[in-house]
Amino acid sequence: MQQREEKQLESALDSIIQRVNDLKQSIASMIFKIENEYESITWPTFLDNYALISGQLTSLSKVLSHDKCPVLRNLTVLPLMLSPERDEQLAQMTEHRVTTFAHDLCPDYLRTKLEPMAESKMMQLETKALGLQYDNAQKQIATYQKVISHVWDIVSKAREEWETESSSRGNTQQNSSVADTHLLVAAVGMGKGLKMGPNPNGQSNPTSGGMMVTPQGRPGGPPGQGQMPPTTQAMTMNKAPSAIKTNIKSAAQMHPYGR
Amino acid sequence: MGVTILSQFFLDNKTGPQTIEVLSKRIAALGAVQQGHFLVDCETYTSVPQLGHQRTVHVLHNSEQPATVFSLLDNGTKITSLATDGLFDLLMMKMSHFYTSKKQTKVESKGLRYEIGDFCVKLGTVTVSSNCKGILVEVEYRPCVVPAMCWDLMKEFLQGFLGTAAPTNPPAYLQNKMQDIYFPIDTIHQYLDHFTMLRKKLFIS
Amino acid sequence: MSTPGNAMDSLSAALKCNIIPNQEYLLQGSVLDQYVEVLLHRLRGLCDNVDSGPETFHDHEICFSLRIPNSGATTSMPMSVFSLRVRRAIDVTDTPFQLRYIGQQELGDKNRPTVVRSSIDMACSSSIIEFLNELGCRIDFEYIARGYMFRKGRMKITVSKIFKMGSNKQESVEPISQSYIVELSVLAPSGQDSIGEDMRIFAEQLRPLVQLEKIDYKRLSNMM
Numbered sequence: 001m002q003q004r005e006e007k008q009l010e011s012a013l014d015s016i017i018q019r020v021n022d023l024k025q026s027i028a029s030m031i032f033k034i035e036n037e038y039e040s041i042t043w044p045t046f047l048d049n050y051a052l053i054s055g056q057l058t059s060l061s062k063v064l065s066h067d068k069c070p071v072l073r074n075l076t077v078l079p080l081m082l083s084p085e086r087d088e089q090l091a092q093m094t095e096h097r098v099t100t101f102a103h104d105l106c107p108d109y110l111r112t113k114l115e116p117m118a119e120s121k122m123m124q125l126e127t128k129a130l131g132l133q134y135d136n137a138q139k140q141i142a143t144y145q146k147v148i149s150h151v152w153d154i155v156s157k158a159r160e161e162w163e164t165e166s167s168s169r170g171n172t173q174q175n176s177s178v179a180d181t182h183l184l185v186a187a188v189g190m191g192k193g194l195k196m197g198p199n200p201n202g203q204s205n206p207t208s209g210g211m212m213v214t215p216q217g218r219p220g221g222p223p224g225q226g227q228m229p230p231t232t233q234a235m236t237m238n239k240a241p242s243a244i245k246t247n248i249k250s251a252a253q254m255h256p257y258g259r
Numbered sequence: 260m261g262v263t264i265l266s267q268f269f270l271d272n273k274t275g276p277q278t279i280e281v282l283s284k285r286i287a288a289l290g291a292v293q294q295g296h297f298l299v300d301c302e303t304y305t306s307v308p309q310l311g312h313q314r315t316v317h318v319l320h321n322s323e324q325p326a327t328v329f330s331l332l333d334n335g336t337k338i339t340s341l342a343t344d345g346l347f348d349l350l351m352m353k354m355s356h357f358y359t360s361k362k363q364t365k366v367e368s369k370g371l372r373y374e375i376g377d378f379c380v381k382l383g384t385v386t387v388s389s390n391c392k393g394i395l396v397e398v399e400y401r402p403c404v405v406p407a408m409c410w411d412l413m414k415e416f417l418q419g420f421l422g423t424a425a426p427t428n429p430p431a432y433l434q435n436k437m438q439d440i441y442f443p444i445d446t447i448h449q450y451l452d453h454f455t456m457l458r459k460k461l462f463i464s
Numbered sequence: 465m466s467t468p469g470n471a472m473d474s475l476s477a478a479l480k481c482n483i484i485p486n487q488e489y490l491l492q493g494s495v496l497d498q499y500v501e502v503l504l505h506r507l508r509g510l511c512d513n514v515d516s517g518p519e520t521f522h523d524h525e526i527c528f529s530l531r532i533p534n535s536g537a538t539t540s541m542p543m544s545v546f547s548l549r550v551r552r553a554i555d556v557t558d559t560p561f562q563l564r565y566i567g568q569q570e571l572g573d574k575n576r577p578t579v580v581r582s583s584i585d586m587a588c589s590s591s592i593i594e595f596l597n598e599l600g601c602r603i604d605f606e607y608i609a610r611g612y613m614f615r616k617g618r619m620k621i622t623v624s625k626i627f628k629m630g631s632n633k634q635e636s637v638e639p640i641s642q643s644y645i646v647e648l649s650v651l652a653p654s655g656q657d658s659i660g661e662d663m664r665i666f667a668e669q670l671r672p673l674v675q676l677e678k679i680d681y682k683r684l685s686n687m688m
Contacts, residue, residue, distance in 0.1 A: 314598065314600065320470075332595055332598050332599060342588065343563060343589070343592075348475045353565060354546060
């Protein structure tokens with residue numbers, strides 16, 4: 001039982017540490033950006049960074065509120081040994097921010113309460129909130145809601161316009177035709193519309209005879225393989241290829257890329 | 260690749276293996292070096308009766324051109340040749356509805372391959388369903404691709420180790436194309452001619 | 465050097481090991497002529513052969529068939545038909561011809577992303593046309609395909625214009641439609657179905673310019 005809890009604690013701490021590290025890194029990079037690129041940084045990049053940080057915060061709080069995470073509040077951290085000497089290991093672990101684990105620093109680092117300044121500020125705010133008139137508060141809420149709903153309206157209207165525009169564009173801009181696809185596939189696959197002459201069962205097609213002949217001047221396939229039998233060579237060629245060449249040229253004009 | 264002459268060889272009162280032994284001794288005496296083995300095989304397919312007049316497709320492989328399948332189609336009056344990739348065999352299997360092969364018709368010539376200077380000599384034992392049917396001697400003269408220009412030289416070389424059994428005239432298939440450039444398919448044609456002859460001999464004996 | 469093996473033995477061994485690429489995975493679609501440039505541009509960005517640009521081709525394809533007519537009375541028996549295609553380049557003269565057998569297409573269920581059909585593809589000498597004629601084949605149809613070829617890994621993408629051969633040889637060949645046919649295919653040994661998924665993803669990237677789909681030939685022949 002004990003062991004299981006320990007294991008849970010360990011894994012929970014691991015994931016918390018990992019997320020805190022992520023968070024630390026993105027905060028550091030954000031600070032770096034603000035300090036060094038304040039002239040060139042754009043709002044979208046700034047917001048991207050901010051969104052990243054807020055996402056990491058969410059995931060951190062998710063980890064903390066997860067069922068598997070032990071209730072950290074119930075655990076105590078007890079400093080066993082304090083020393084004014086410089087501790088190299090500690091320095092390394094904290095990236096040289098904390099070099100000694102001594103009496104003066106220990107309470108600051110191990111505190112679970114807010115800093116005194118922050119604490120007093122919080123107290124002030126809380127008393128102020130408590131002292132607020134109910135009617136006043138309602139009025140303020142109503143004003144905020146009005147403003148927010150107004151912004152919401154603007155955004156959703158813009159979005160609607162954008163969506164209808166893009167969908168209507170998709171409809172008008174037809175890039176392909178289903179009928180053409182079927183026509184072409186049927187032609188290439190089954191010869192629809194390409195068969196010449198009404199000879200479903202007849203003998204070899206006289207009209208297409210010309211193209212059956214092998215063209216002149218073609219050596220017999222790949223090197224080292226057989227050559228054309230002399231009979232075919234003797235038959236040579238009618239004018240078919242030259243006819244095709246000229247015809248293709250007219251088709252080439254609609255080609256985007258010339259040869 | 261050069262010009263190849265294929266000729267049959269036999270010795271009276273000697274079996275196939277004995278003949279091969281005699282020949283390999285002779286060729287070794289000339290200084291030939293054995294360079295591996297070779298195999299030429301031939302599968303024959305005939306058209307089914309529904310397809311009209313009978314045609315025969317001979318599909319041959321030659322270990323000298325291992326990636327190529329040679330096919331010779333005989334329609335009774337004329338032979339059409341074709342060279343393709345190795346997958347042609349697969350295609351013939353797909354065509355089994357139209358062209359069928361009988362196992363007994365498979366012929367092959369296999370044996371040792373020798374090199375001697377510019378010549379390459381192959382001593383092949385021809386078998387039909389593992390029965391020895393004869394000996395085929397293939398001689399290739401590699402520097403030349405026109406038969407007419409090297410026939411005399413090759414004849415002399417053949418006489419050197421086949422003696423009086425050497426052919427005195429070019430193979431029938433080559434006789435009217437002595438001035439043409441020689442291609443591997445021409446070797447295949449010669450093999451088919453001999454295989455057909457030897458197959459017939461099988462039916463006589 | 466070891467004894468050379470029998471060709472048929474090594475073929476059946478290769479068949480057994482399933483290393484022969486005899487399955488074609490296929491998706492088809494088309495694009496209207498006026499948008500082909502946009503498609504080519506997109507393909508240039510998506511495909512491997514970026515530097516060299518698209519490869520062009522200009523081919524003549526002839527589809528042959530070998531048939532045994534059904535014998536008289538038994539008309540219900542389907543005629544035995546065997547189709548073979550020969551393709552030759554018109555623009556290049558020193559390439560071998562291509563011989564191709566394409567089997568029945570399998571659409572499979574909805575989950576299968578592509579059409580699968582058996583395919584035997586080989587280079588051959590130019591005597592193939594005469595050879596097929598002598599074999600008893602006759603020409604079914606023929607066409608000219610002219611277009612562009614792209615590669616993306618194992619995938620091949622062709623964008624081609626299909627022309628009908630003029631009935632008179634001196635006449636011009638005419639395009640059969642105002643669109644280019646677009647084909648996405650892979651030739652692989654059987655059983656490599658994961659390639660279909662890659663193809664589906666690639667096809668997705670070409671939308672809405674081209675809708676590459678499994679097209680059922682049987683339904684198509686009933687429709688048209």
